């Protein structure tokens with residue numbers, strides 16, 4: 122029998138007692154109210170002091186002032202920035218324990234929930250971990266079990282990013298089967314990845330573009346390892362379509378031309394590719410972000426379209442660290458905060474054609490990050506170990522996923538401990554576990 126039924130029957134001393142509780146006070150309409158913060162919501166053109174109210178897991182109201190009495194929980198965001206939940210367009214999340222499986226059910230990939238919410242991320246995109254053959258395993262083991270919304274660019278290699286010879290096997294790169302798998306999971310598989318191929322031909326790129334055209338998704342290219350290097354100009358201006366993505370934009374690796382040439386200039390063909398709609402992604406990783414590329418490129422105005430991590434065990438404790446550290450680097454290079462936020466919200470959402478993500482429109486699922494911009498004397502490492510000084514650094518105070526507070530660094534969304542009821546641990550009086558949000 123429900124506890125809140127209009128009548129409560131108790132068998133007491135052999136007789137039935139009927140209790141008529143007083144009518145409960147009306148519940149406030151909003152479950153969470155984020156109050157007093159500076160909202161940056163690039164897609165909806167918001168950039169100023171505003172309150173954000175949440176009800177039933179969705180954004181319910183965004184307005185200059187919303188009465189705190191209308192919410193059962195208030196987050197004080199004074200002095201902070203309130204932004205859409207961040208999207209990481211390049212991470213490696215197909216964690217597993219298969220021996221020698223690298224980023225495809227292997228130990229080099231990481232679990233999304235261990236990294237996402239503490240950095241304000243509510244959506245992470247695994248790029249290339251799974252191929253058409255093993256996407257089902259990735260979905261069952263990782264996508265369906267994570268509180269983070271996990272999406273996928275599947276590898277053009279059917280067995281995914283297993284490392285070594287498997288990623289060189291042209292016989293396992295099938296455009297038709299790749300497109301079929303995408304169409305089975307449209308909206309969850311949002312792109313195709315090409316990586317690590319070191320042959321002297323264009324087959325992997327061209328097959329990925331063929332599959333991407335059939336399934337109407339973008340491709341992301343991790344280029345390099347070709348000795349002698351293949352033409353980056355041809356990749357960007359002949360093989361890729363507008364909306365396709367070059368990742369590791371500030372890298373300089375063996376077997377790939379960098380975007381800044383030996384004269385310190387951004388290659389004219391790189392600028393031409395951006396003009397025709399090719400997307401440039403940071404994809405920092407363990408070896409793909411050099412100040413010697415990023416500083417001259419950004420001085421010439423060549424900032425990223427998308428700021429992503431390339432998160433895996435080789436980058437999480439090195440110069441990359443987490444998405445806020447990478448975003449902080451780009452801010453210290455001169456990109457305005459609102460553009461940095463756009464590069465991690467509205468822009469990646471548009472690229473993967475998930476218009477429901479990356480903004481705070483009323484009625485959308487309530488994925489929100491509350492960020493602080495710390496001022497001070499900071500240092501940032503690149504992937505060669507070089508340091509650049511900086512004066513500002515992002516930190517995540519609160520993350521909300523589908524209306525639930527999933528990260529709260531300083532307990533801003535919590536009541537003072539002394540007001541908490543005395544409830545023994547494990548008591549059934551504790552709130553039930555919440556169900557998984559939709560992907």
Ligand SMILES: [Zn+2]
Nearest residue numbers: 211213406431
């Ligand atoms: Zn990667």
